[in-house]
Structure formats: C-alpha cells, structure tokens
Amino acid sequence: MGGPFDDIRNLLRTMPEADAEAAAGVAARDASLTKPAGALGRLEDLVTWLATWQGKAPPSFARPLVCVFAGSHGVTRKGVSAFPDAVNRQMLDNFAAGGAAINQLCAAYGLGFKVFDLALDVPTGDITEGPALDERACVATMAFGMEAVAAGTDCLGIGEMGIGNTTVAASLYAALFGGEASHWVGRGTGVDGEGLARKVAAVEAALACHRGHLDDPLEVMRRLGGREIAAMAGAILAARLQKVPVVIDGYVSTAAAAVLHALDASALDHCVAGHVSAEGAHAEVLERLGLAPVLSLGMRLGEGSGAAVAMGVIKGALACHTGMATFAQAGVSGRSGD
Template sequence: MTDESPFADIRGLLATMPGPDREAAAMVRARDATLTKPAGALGRLEHLVEWLAAWQGKGQPGLDRPLVCVFAGSHGVAARGVSAYPPEVNRQMLDNFAAGGAAINQICAAYGLGFKVFDLAIDLPTGDICTGPAFSEKDCVATMAFGMEAVAAGTDCLGVGEMGIGNTTIAAAIYAALYGSEAAQWVGRGTGLDEAGIGRKVAAVEAALAHHAGHLDDPLEILARLGGREVAAMAGAILAARLQRIPVVLDGYVATAAAAVLHALDPSALDHCLAGHVSAEGAHAEVLERLGLVPLLALGLRLGEASGAALAIGLLKGALACHRDMATFAQAGVSGPSAA
C-alpha cells in the first residue's frame, strides 16, 4: 500500500540512511596501535575518534568546521504555568544569543565552534497540546524540512540543541507517548519549578495524553500532536546529518526527544549520534539507556541551548588532537610493547 501521508517522504529518507565506514574506522585503529601509549590507555577517547572516522567516512577524521545549532520555538502549553519563566523570555533569549551574552556563546567561543540560532516563529506559539495538536502533519513535515536545510554544507560535526519556554513539558509528553508509564515519571523541574508548578506540568502532560489517546501509535504523529517546532526541526537536522555523513552530538532532555522519535521509527537512526551529556532534567538517564546512548559528560546541566553538546564537542576535539598529533613509537624513539 502506498503511503500518501505528509510523512511519506520522511519515511523514505529513513530507508536511505548510509551506514558507518568500517574501513575508515579500521584506519584509525591501525594508527592508534602505533602511538606512544599502552593500547586502550585513553579509554573511550580512542573509540570517539573511530566513531568520527566511521561517520565522516575518513580514515583521517577532522573537526575543522564543527557547528552548534540552537532551534528556538514557542509553545501554547506554556500558558498553563508549566515553566518558572514567562513566554516573553523566548524573544529576550534570542536577543541575548545575538548579543553574545548566553552560556552557549561562551562555550562555543572557548572551543572554537561555529554557532547558529534558528528562530522558528518564536512569536507564534504552537497549539496547546492539552486541547489540540501542536501543529498539522503538513506543518510538522515542513518544519522538519527546515531543520534539514539548516545543516550547512561542509560541517564536519553537528551539535544539536534548543530553546523554548515550556519545551520540557513537550519532551515529557513525547516520552510518555513513546514509552508509556505515568506522566510524573517523565516530568522534571525544567527552569526551576516549585511543587505546585510540577503539579501543573504533570496535569498538562496527562491532559495531552488523554486528549490525543488513540492517535499516538505512529512516532511522527506523536511529534505533530505533542511536539514543537524546535523538536521537529532538530529531528530533521539529525536526519539530514545522517544523509550527509555528519556525526551528531545531542544536547539534553529536549534534543533527545527529537532523537527518540527517529529511533522509534528506526532503531539504527541514531547510530551517527552521541549523547553529549546526561541532564539533571526529568528521566533523561532512562531515555538515554532506552536509546542505547552512553553520555560523554555528567555535569548536572539542565540549561538546554546546546550547552552540553558544545562541551562534548570540545572533548571530541581533545580526543582527535591526541590521535592526530601524538608521536608514534618510531617517531619518538620509544620502545613498543614487548613481544609475548
């Protein structure tokens, strides 16, 4: 049967995803065996370079044009008091990003990372998910397409993050729809909610799940009904990166919700992704375990705006520098391991 839904093209792209370049990864392993260190002494750093090589398709991977993208959206559910901050903070934070005043600006500057912010109709909230869909399937696909187009040609590693008051409520609703369990399991403090605020947030997720019951079997429909523009755009960016052989570093709770939708469609869809960190928000650790992603950092972050992803790319830069610039045993005149 032909799929004539707005999501048909997305499903078609998932079917064309390339796999890892195993020869490139083998080249990294071969060089690693010659470097002036015991085998495996750099632990996971060694595997990170293999991962870069496999997904860039290069035996000599690089991080010359890493890019951190923040997608900003606005949510109708925010009017229900599910955040400690008012919706007008969305526009104010976009101005702060532009002025270079946010945490992510400083992290990207410190590690030499490219940084772009995408305004996804920040002054036009999506529908309140408690009483209707966030947006139509057609608009959801269009937003995913926008996210795909946001991935700049020549990028060699993509960090994906977001900003939007109310979006941890959206993420919690997506996880509850994908994985079941009580809404309270997925709801966290977000921007610093008190107990009353947590109660409103749980109630909002419960109301959304009840309203859309019977229509949450398809992960893409979950995205359209319960998601937001930034979540859809991140899903598109992650997919586009895969098609262009660009490795991806995910940020926290909300960015992982976008990834979780793709994973629910195809468990191999995140093979080119790393979890930059495990967030203090909600049940992020449980979600990462479900996705088979082991986070690089555990710093108690819950800021969003790709802060954890950017820090993790800095770690990748260190791993790559060791692999690329460390002397070999022959170059350094250091004896290699003794023969058995």
C-alpha cells in the first residue's frame, strides 16, 4: 500500500504539455505588428510563454494573483535570523493592513493578492534535530497550497514569508545539489558574521542529522523544508495541472520549485523566474533549473515582491501584443520585399 507521497508522484505523471497551436497563434500576430521582428526581445517570449501554458492565443492577464505562503520554523532557536519569530505574525498583520511592499506592488500593477497562514503559531520541527514535518503533514500542506488556484487565475505569482526560511532553503539546496553548506547560505534578513556562522552550522547539522534519508526529493522537502515550501510546491504543481503559468519569486520560493524539478525535470516548464535574488547562490540555482530571470534588481525581500514586479513586466508585454496596431491597420509599410 502506497504512502501519501505516492499521490504527489501520480499527479506529476499527469502534467499537461505546452500548447504549440497557441504559440503559433502568437507568432502569427506578432509578425503583423508595427515593429521589427524580435524588437521587443524577451517581452515577446513572455507572451508566447503565457499563451502556450494557458492554451490560447492571445493569452489573458485578467485575473493575475500573487500568493504569499507564511510559515514558522523550529530552527530559529539556533539563532539563524536577525529578527525574532514574533515578526511572522506582525508581518501578516502588516499584509492585512496593506502596509507591506508587496501590497504596494500588487496595487501598482493591478494584481490580486492573497496570504496563506500555514499554522504560523506552530513552528515546524527543528531540522537540526529531526524532521520538519511528517509525510502526511507535508502532503496535507502541499494540498493546502494547491488551493491557490482554486478561485481561478490566469497567472500566478508565488512568494513566501517566514523568519528562518533562508536557512531552510539553503539546507534544501545543499541536499539537492551537494557542495559545502557555506556555499548556499546567505545573510537572509541581514545577520552579522556570527549569525552567518550559526546559519552555516545549522545547515551542516541538518544535513548530518538526516544523512541517509536524502535520496528522495520529497523526503528532502519534508525533513529539511517547511510548510511554506511544501505549500508553494503544491501551488506550482496545481497551476501546471490547471494550465496556469507561474512566476516564481526569489531564493526561498525557488527552493520549492527545485524539489519539483528534482522529481521531474519538466515540472517547471510552465514557470518563469521573476528575478534573480541577491540572497545566497540564487543565480546558480536558477541556472541549474534552466530558469532565466525576468529581472535582476538586487532584491532580497521575499514576500512575492520580485514576482510582482516581473508580473508587471508581463502585463506590459501582453498589452503590446494585444493593443499594438498591425502594419495594415496603421498604414505602415512592412519590410521591403514583403
């Protein structure tokens, strides 16, 4: 009899593929627009990406949504963060009051915004001493994350918030990709040199604690991850199943994506990286996952902020594609010889 993780593996086997007809439809319209071919560069690629994963041309951007998943971590007891755990609840209150950076960005770009409170007052297990979650709780949290697309959206941004979760992300990367713990650890919320050393020590201790159980990416996630990691992985997978393109935020959000990629290298084909973070070795992670970031702005805030700015760019890209006049409509001459 299979365990809860078998349900996730079965879902991965049912992932839909990109829609080539939608891509062709975008290409046909693009060729008629009043600009040289390829003149909008990556903006043109982003419209094609939207269309192929929504399965329609032109694609839409009528119900974009940024979801932030918030969790708390037992490993913070090891002094790995510059801020106390109380900030978790305080930041959720700030989101609710509209006072966070992500609130302003979503309002500026016309994006929906939703926060998922993942038992914020109940920290996961300390990963240096035992598993963060048991298998059943991990899968249940993934299922909860899948609800991100339940209300309907045509482009989903994935973000997170949780004191201590850059330590968790670094542990996940070290387990999935190998190498020294120090390679994957960054300063997170701004820890000093001693705090950085504690983070490295925590990652090393976590890897040592779970050695021998890290061959399965789902085991890696439930042992070294957190509720926000599991929920984001669930949201990304659910979006694929429902043909919703996904914009991934930064260093921690990408850790959830990395788990899915380790399970199936095609699992992130419907995703783009919103930006490359200044945290840790994010640029290397994106290269390993084959995700070219839309933006590089030196951001490391989390809370979906980089994804939101990238979604603003995507919104502009689609506006050009759908609103720009064709050569025939504008009475503009095409290329000589055409």
